[in-house]
Amino acid sequence: MKDVSTSVALTMADLQNEEIQQTVRRERKRLFDFIRRRVPADEDAEDILQDVFYELVETYRLVKPVEQIASWLFAVARNKITDSYRKKKTLSLEEQNIFPQDEEGEMLNLGDLLADDQTVESKLARDAIMETLEEALDELPEEQREVFVMHELEGKSFKEIAETTGDGVNTLLSRKRYAVLFLRERLRSLYIDMFS
Numbered sequence: 001m002k003d004v005s006t007s008v009a010l011t012m013a014d015l016q017n018e019e020i021q022q023t024v025r026r027e028r029k030r031l032f033d034f035i036r037r038r039v040p041a042d043e044d045a046e047d048i049l050q051d052v053f054y055e056l057v058e059t060y061r062l063v064k065p066v067e068q069i070a071s072w073l074f075a076v077a078r079n080k081i082t083d084s085y086r087k088k089k090t091l092s093l094e095e096q097n098i099f100p101q102d103e104e105g106e107m108l109n110l111g112d113l114l115a116d117d118q119t120v121e122s123k124l125a126r127d128a129i130m131e132t133l134e135e136a137l138d139e140l141p142e143e144q145r146e147v148f149v150m151h152e153l154e155g156k157s158f159k160e161i162a163e164t165t166g167d168g169v170n171t172l173l174s175r176k177r178y179a180v181l182f183l184r185e186r187l188r189s190l191y192i193d194m195f196s
Contacts, residue, residue, distance in 0.1 A: 016060045023069055024053055031073055038081050048080045083159075128190060136186040140179055147172045148179040 031052065036045040055076050059066060066072045137145055146165070150156045151172075158169045158176075165172070 020057060020060055023056065023073075027070060027073055031077060034074060035077050035081060039084065044084060048077065048084060051080050052076045129187065132186060132190045133183065136183050139186075140182060143167075144175045144179040144182075147175045148183070151176055 028049070032045060032049050035048050035052075036042065039045050039048065052073055056066075056073065137148070140148065147161060150161045150164070151158065156164075158172050161167075161172050162169050
């Protein structure tokens with residue numbers, strides 16, 4: 001009896017795999033072109049395409065039949081494109097030009113000041129920045145601090161954070177934005193104290 005059920009399960013899995021492979025071959029180019037027209041780079045389009053096909057495989061694993069496969073794929077692609085733009089719109093403390101300019105008139109960012117330069121001045125500046133950042137993080141409301149730490153320091157996606165906390169992605173984006181704005185202001189004050 002076990003052999004029959006095992007062979008039936010293998011046959012079902014083989015059929016699903018074949019159906020997935022046929023769908024990928026049939027829809028790949030059209031779907032890639034659709035995505036590419038809506039995102040800035042081939043790499044982004046390829047990443048989104050892979051995410052769409054991953055969703056397809058996951059759906060088949062859960063044995064959820066997809067009636068109109070092409071429509072379903074394009075709907076998933078639209079959602080993934082929207083998600084990718086939401087991710088890019090989030091503020092990152094590292095990307096912010098929170099410090100005005102260096103001697104050559106170039107905008108400085110946090111990475112410039114935290115560079116692994118071994119001079120005494122740069123070490124003192126790094127220490128002051130890290131101390132101020134730690135103090136400022138402690139001053140944040142717990143929910144803002146949590147999402148900032150998970151996203152910026154632990155490298156988690158907003159989707160992962162949402163699964164952990166049970167909060168919606170838009171709520172998390174808002175909390176992160178408030179945290180970055182607060183931290184940016186604190187670090188700007190430090191810069192003025194240090195370099196004015």
